[in-house]
Amino acid sequence: MSNSLNAHGFQQEATASILVLVDAPQGSALRELEHMDNKGRLVIVTTHNPCPEYWEDLWSFQPAVLLVGDSLGDELHDAITRAAQGDHYRSTPGYSTVLTVPERIVLHYIARGWSLERIAEARGVSSKTVSNTITTICEKLGLSDRSAAMLYYWGRLDLLV
Template structure:
């Protein structure tokens, strides 16, 4: 079971997210919080796999909570669930160490798959947030274009698809997927999946 803590200051929203997560057979909500400080305490005591985190909370925001969790060495991956694709705190959360970013208008199935991907160490970015991130990554190298297969791999990465499912979808081995990703990173001048997706949107490779 993937264990999840849900953090949102709005009880109705939080209850809806909890209900959505609880409906998945492999996900379990083991804690809830209504502020950043509460989130840190709950995560420290319960040790979940994933934290689904709102950013704007009056009693203490998500960005500070992400920073604090990372500084304490807590292992949970953080999936930010935000209302605004232009929220400057989204970039701050990325820099603080959050690994997944979805808008609150995402479908229930998208949220569930995003949690699974985040738990597996994959980066999940909604297109709007990827575009926002793109302006904060280093200028990409344009020395090469992506092959058709590399674009297929990157599109699946942008959808939050884990390597094992990318391999299944494209009828190749996981090792081949990793090789494609290495080539993609090199061509785009980036070092991780989030930056690759963001840069690809910036260059119009994905869109």
């Protein structure tokens, strides 16, 4: 990636005003954004994760640009240029989440490996409500259980085979 960016006239600098955050391994971009102080810095996030709920969580951190799919070529070069010009956008495949915001939050907690009790406490609801929500999430996404939901969120349903 560095050679490709350099070939287009971009340079790597530790103090650059634009940060390109590549989600590799999958899930690392979310962890970085959760702990990052990006004041005064534009962030471009690129991920191969196919989970729309994951994209929504990345977008909630307000990066300048979110690119989903194979975006390390010309699309990334364009994103850097557009971000430098003040554009804020996301380029995602043509489908979105079927989950409500509260369901998406519970899915995020499931992906983190949280127990029913911990999720219930964080959401201010009963464990039974969380259990029902997990059932609804799995039904909507066509998943068998919370383990499958966890793999779905991290873009690793291939591990169920």
